[in-house]
Amino acid sequence: MRAADVRGQLERLGGAVTSQVWRLGFASRFLLYLVLHSGTALRRFRLTVAEIYFAGVLSLVIILVSGLFVGMVLGLQGYETLQRFGASESLGVLVALSLVRELGPVVAGLLFASRAGSAITAEIGLMKATEQLSAMEMMAVDPVARVVAPRFWGGVLSMPLLAALFSAMGIFGGYLVGVQLIGVDPGAFWSQMQASVDVRNDILNGVYKSIVFGIAVTWIAVFEGYDAVPTAEGVSRATTRTVVTSSLAILALDFVLTALMFTGGNGQ
Amino acid sequence: MQQSPIVEIQNVSFGYDAAHPVLRDIDLSIERGAVVGIMGQSGCGKTTLLRVIMGAAAPTRGAARVLGAVTSALDRDGLYAMRRKMGMLFQFGALFTDMSVYENVAFPLREHAALPAELLNDLVMMKLQAVGLRGAAHLMPAELSGGMARRVALARSIALDPELILYDEPFTGLDPISFGVIVRLIRELNDLLGATSIIVTHDVQEALGVVDYVYFMAAGRVIAKGTPDEIRDSREPFVNQFVNGKSEGPVPFHYPAPDYAADLELAAL
Amino acid sequence: MNRSMIDLWVGVFVVAGFAGLIFLALKVGNLASFNTSQVYPLQAKFANIGGLKVRAPVKSAGVVVGRVAEIRFDNETYEAVVSMNLDQAFQFPRDTTAKILTSGILGEQYIGLEAGGDAAMLGSGDRLRLTQSAVVLENLISQFLFNKAAEGKEAAK
Numbered sequence: 001m002r003a004a005d006v007r008g009q010l011e012r013l014g015g016a017v018t019s020q021v022w023r024l025g026f027a028s029r030f031l032l033y034l035v036l037h038s039g040t041a042l043r044r045f046r047l048t049v050a051e052i053y054f055a056g057v058l059s060l061v062i063i064l065v066s067g068l069f070v071g072m073v074l075g076l077q078g079y080e081t082l083q084r085f086g087a088s089e090s091l092g093v094l095v096a097l098s099l100v101r102e103l104g105p106v107v108a109g110l111l112f113a114s115r116a117g118s119a120i121t122a123e124i125g126l127m128k129a130t131e132q133l134s135a136m137e138m139m140a141v142d143p144v145a146r147v148v149a150p151r152f153w154g155g156v157l158s159m160p161l162l163a164a165l166f167s168a169m170g171i172f173g174g175y176l177v178g179v180q181l182i183g184v185d186p187g188a189f190w191s192q193m194q195a196s197v198d199v200r201n202d203i204l205n206g207v208y209k210s211i212v213f214g215i216a217v218t219w220i221a222v223f224e225g226y227d228a229v230p231t232a233e234g235v236s237r238a239t240t241r242t243v244v245t246s247s248l249a250i251l252a253l254d255f256v257l258t259a260l261m262f263t264g265g266n267g268q
Numbered sequence: 269m270q271q272s273p274i275v276e277i278q279n280v281s282f283g284y285d286a287a288h289p290v291l292r293d294i295d296l297s298i299e300r301g302a303v304v305g306i307m308g309q310s311g312c313g314k315t316t317l318l319r320v321i322m323g324a325a326a327p328t329r330g331a332a333r334v335l336g337a338v339t340s341a342l343d344r345d346g347l348y349a350m351r352r353k354m355g356m357l358f359q360f361g362a363l364f365t366d367m368s369v370y371e372n373v374a375f376p377l378r379e380h381a382a383l384p385a386e387l388l389n390d391l392v393m394m395k396l397q398a399v400g401l402r403g404a405a406h407l408m409p410a411e412l413s414g415g416m417a418r419r420v421a422l423a424r425s426i427a428l429d430p431e432l433i434l435y436d437e438p439f440t441g442l443d444p445i446s447f448g449v450i451v452r453l454i455r456e457l458n459d460l461l462g463a464t465s466i467i468v469t470h471d472v473q474e475a476l477g478v479v480d481y482v483y484f485m486a487a488g489r490v491i492a493k494g495t496p497d498e499i500r501d502s503r504e505p506f507v508n509q510f511v512n513g514k515s516e517g518p519v520p521f522h523y524p525a526p527d528y529a530a531d532l533e534l535a536a537l
Numbered sequence: 538m539n540r541s542m543i544d545l546w547v548g549v550f551v552v553a554g555f556a557g558l559i560f561l562a563l564k565v566g567n568l569a570s571f572n573t574s575q576v577y578p579l580q581a582k583f584a585n586i587g588g589l590k591v592r593a594p595v596k597s598a599g600v601v602v603g604r605v606a607e608i609r610f611d612n613e614t615y616e617a618v619v620s621m622n623l624d625q626a627f628q629f630p631r632d633t634t635a636k637i638l639t640s641g642i643l644g645e646q647y648i649g650l651e652a653g654g655d656a657a658m659l660g661s662g663d664r665l666r667l668t669q670s671a672v673v674l675e676n677l678i679s680q681f682l683f684n685k686a687a688e689g690k691e692a693a694k
Binding site: 049050057100171203 | 543554560
Binding site: 126127130131132134135137138139140141142146 | 363375
C-alpha cells in the first residue's frame, strides 16, 4: 500500500471519528432541549399516555413471551449444571439472580430497542420526510415539544415496567420448568431464592439499570428519527442505526453499571 | 391610510454556505390583498425564498420584513407569534397521518386557542365547507386522494384566519378537475379572508390566470416582474422560453457533456 | 383505537408492571424479612474467618438473628475483627460463643451464636469474648491424613 493510500485511510478514519463526536454533541444538545421543553408532554399527559401505549403496551406480547422462554431455558440449563454439584435446589437462586440483575434489564432493553425504538425512529423520520414536522413549525407549534417529547417520556416510563415484567415472567418460566417439569422441590426453590435475592442490592439495581437503558434507547430512537435524512432510504438507515446503536449502548452501559453496582460491594 | 407592503424583501442574499449562494440580491415587495406568483425553474431558489419569508432561513445579507417585523431579528416566541398570522400549504399537503381530517383542521385551533367544543366544531366545519370537504371530516388522510388531501391542508392553513397565505407548488400532480378547484379556492379564499397570497410554482399558464403580479426567478435572482400580461408578452429570452415551454433557449436542452463523437469513439476509426 | 381504550390498556400495563415489581420484591427478594427493624452492633475477633462475607447471616439455633456488617483486619493482634448487627429483639448473655459455621458441606459460611449462662447481657458495641474460627479445609484434610497415618502406625505395631 502506498503512503498516500494509508494517509487517505487515516484521514477518513479521523474524519469519521470527529463526525461521530460532533454528532454525539448535537444529540446531547438535542436531549437537553427536549427535556427543557417537556412541559407540554407532562401538562397534556394524554399525549404521553398515548405514547406509553404505543411503546409499552404494544411491546407486552414480545416481552412476556420472550421472558417466559428465557426463564424456561434458564431453568433447564441451570438444572443441568447445578445437579452435577448436587446443588439443584439452588435453581431458584440461579434463575432469579440471572434475571433480576442482568437478563431482565438487558434482554428487555434489546427487545424494546428493536420493537419500540425502531418504530419511534421510523415514525418521527417519516413525519420529517412528509413535511409534517415543518407544517407544525409553520403553525407555530414546536414539533420537539409536541411530537418528540411525549415519545421520549413514553419510552422512559415504559422501560422499567417492561423489564420487571420480563423478570417476573422469567422466574415463572423457571418455576414451570424446574418445579413442575423437572421436579425440584418448590419449597427449596422459593425459599433459597428469597434468602439470596436482596431487594436493595439486586432488584433495585436491576430497576436502576432498566431506567438507564430506557433513557438511552429512547434518546437514541427519537434523535435518529429527528435527524434522519428525509427520504425513504434515509428513514430506513436511521431505523437500522437506532437498533444497532441502542443495542451497543445497552451492552456497554450494562458492563459499566454492573461493575459499579455488583462488584466491590462485598467488602472482601 | 397608506398600507405598507405585507412582505418586503430588500437586497436579500442567502446561501447554506458562502461559496454557493442560493439567493442573490433579491428585491421584492408584496402589497396587501394581492395574489402574487413566484415562478421559475426547479432549483432557481423559489422555495428557499419562501423559507426566508417564513422565517425558517435567515438571510445572510439584507432584510426580510414580513407582517411588519424583520424575520431575522425575531426570537422564537416572536417568530411563532408571526407565524400564527400566516398559513402555509405544503407541496403534498403534509397532513398529520395519525389524525382524521377533522382533527387535522382542528389542530391549530386546539393548540392556539382554548375554545369550547361547540365553537371549535363550528369553526372546523366552516373551514371544511369553504374547501368543499365538510362531508369528509371523519376520513383519515390515507383515504384521501391527492387533490382532496391538498384541500384539507388548505382548510387547515386558513384555520386561524391568516393575513398571509403561502403556497408551495400547490398545483403539482393534480388532475384537471382538482386543479381547477385549487385555482378557484386560492382566489376565493384570498378575497374572502382579505388576505395576501404568495404562490410558488412552475405551472405557468394556470398560475398566470390567477395571480395579480408575477416575479420570475432564475439562478437565485429576480430576472423579470410584472402583471401576467406583461410576462406573457415579455421579450426576455428566459421568460419567453419558460412561458411558451420551448425546449431551446437560454436553458439548453443538452446537459453539458464532452464531445459526442469522442463518447461514441468515432474518433478512433 | 379511541382514547378511552388507550387509557384502559395503559392503565392495565402500568398496574401489571407494578404488580411485577411487587412480586419480585416480595416473593423473589427478601423484603419480607427484616431490613428496617432496630439493630444493635456487636463485635467479635477471629483467628481465621475462612470464607465469611459481609451480609452473611448471624444465626442462633439455626434462626437468623442478624447480619455481618463489616469485616476488618487488626494489624496489632493479626486477627480478623467482624462487626455484626443484631436484631434489637434478641439479647445474648456476655459469655456467648461466636463460631464460624458452614451451611451444608460446601455452602456459604455464617456466624453461629451459642448462648452462654451469664446473667448479664451484651450491650451495644460490646465484643464477644469466646470465638471459634472457621474450619479451613486444608487443615482438616492434613489432620485427617495425619490421623490415618497414626492409625496405620498403631496397627503396624
